[in-house]
Amino acid sequence: EHATMASEVPDVPKMPRGTKNDLSQRQSSVLYHHLRQPPLNIVDGRGSFLITDSGQEILDATCGAAVACLGHSDSRVHEAIMEQLQKFPYCYSMFFTNNAAEELSQILVDSTGGLMSRAYIVSSGTEAVEASLKMAVQYYMEMSPPQPQRVNLIARKRSYHGNTLGSLSVGHHVGRRALFEKILAKNVHHVSQCYPYREMRDEESEGEYVARLAQELEDKFQELGPDTVCAFVAETMTGATLGCVPALPGYLAAMKEVCQKHGALLILDEVMCGMGRTGTLHAWEQEDVVPDLQTVAKGLGGGYAPVAALLVSRHVVDTLSQGTGAFSHSQTYQGHPVSCAAACRVQRIVQEDNLLTNVREMGVYLGQRLHQAFDAYPHVGNVRGRGLFWAIEFVQDKQTREPYPPSQAVAWKIHKTALQPEYSVSLLPGNGGIDGINGDHICFAPPYNCSRHEIDEVVDRAFRAVQKVLGTSVN
Ligand code: PMP
16 A cells, blocks of 8 residues: 655655654653653654654644644745844834734735734634633723623533633633632633534424524523623634534524624634635634624744734724723743744745645535445544544534543544554544543544545544544454
8 A cells, every 4th residue: 555655755855863762762751741751852844744863654533623724845935034033033012013913914904804903913713712811801891981890701521722720711621620720710701512413302303403502502691780891702613622523504693693682792712723824814704794803813924933813803993992001911032023923925825836725625525525434434423524624523422412421532542543653644533532522533634735645545544543542353
């Protein structure tokens, strides 16, 4: 069987290999890792491939965590970064602005057709979420007359919005919250996700399910006191926790209607699903809603530099302008020139290379291939996604949809197996092993410029790794 090699990726200059097995020659690593054992050490990247210090070429089927949307070695982005570095690397946004940050905010505002009218540029998704929460509070403080009682936030169960205290509080990732519950914000309240596979009732139509979820939000407003709620926070398409679950048609519009009725803001977190991942630059373009505040991150800089943004709609900007005049927030690396230069170039490439068309076309193909490979598989309960953002959810029993016990950590086992040399594909595992409520899943999020051949490889390698772990042959 012939697998694509990184060296066969076209138009990519060869980079010198890293020194052999740097990490394994050390007694131990003093870097904190996600797990006890240091993971594979990456020394090189080419196109859709990451290359380890032992020369293993790993097909990056998830762009890390839906980040590296152009793949790992686009020399046009390297040039943009070098150009900025040769001018200057950094200036403090409290005192100065810079062309790269100005240009990036213009690109972002233009990309919304002016529906969002300013950008606040930070370094990570978590920071963008934190900024969105503080801006929502400041908005009501500076309204005339002020509404200082609006301090409650409503977010969704089993969502993920980041790992700092504020973002962890709006998120509902049971595993990541566990140790810190006592110091999480008490003003955050959670309602159900839109998760048809597990939470839509048999006797219910999609419309009835959406109406039930809107009623649940309405009830939450009533319980808290409608004029105490500042914002409702949701991912436009749920990424890491549930695994690539698109909202049902009309769901977000119905949620926004409830917010509007009570004068609360809608914050859409597009850190993972935004910037083209679902086939439109902003995932909300497919939902018939415009958020009041929106976060973007991963695909913004494509991993070439840490960069994220909060996009702010006109009425919020105007209210702040009439109040203290500025957002009461600041971070040292805000609007970082090198990060912004990288992101500007990534965004121009997405436009110039017409990559959203490829995301839509290859997205349809990826969906077809996943359905073909996994629909009949006894331990896959659900295949779902949109654009180049898909997941498969594992079950012990297809009929009852019973998930695997969390202790089996099935998705993580599949992830680890898939990294073995005979599969060499990186898959994003989640989450049943952590909260034990929904099933384990793996996500697929290949680069926007991927080919049919690469998708074939991704699905083939993933299928073989799944089979190896779950041990069932189909036919
Ligand atoms: N929001 C969402 C929807 C995310 O998926 C993530 C990261 N997976 C975050 C926020 C946090 O972003 P970061 O890890 O860049 O801080």
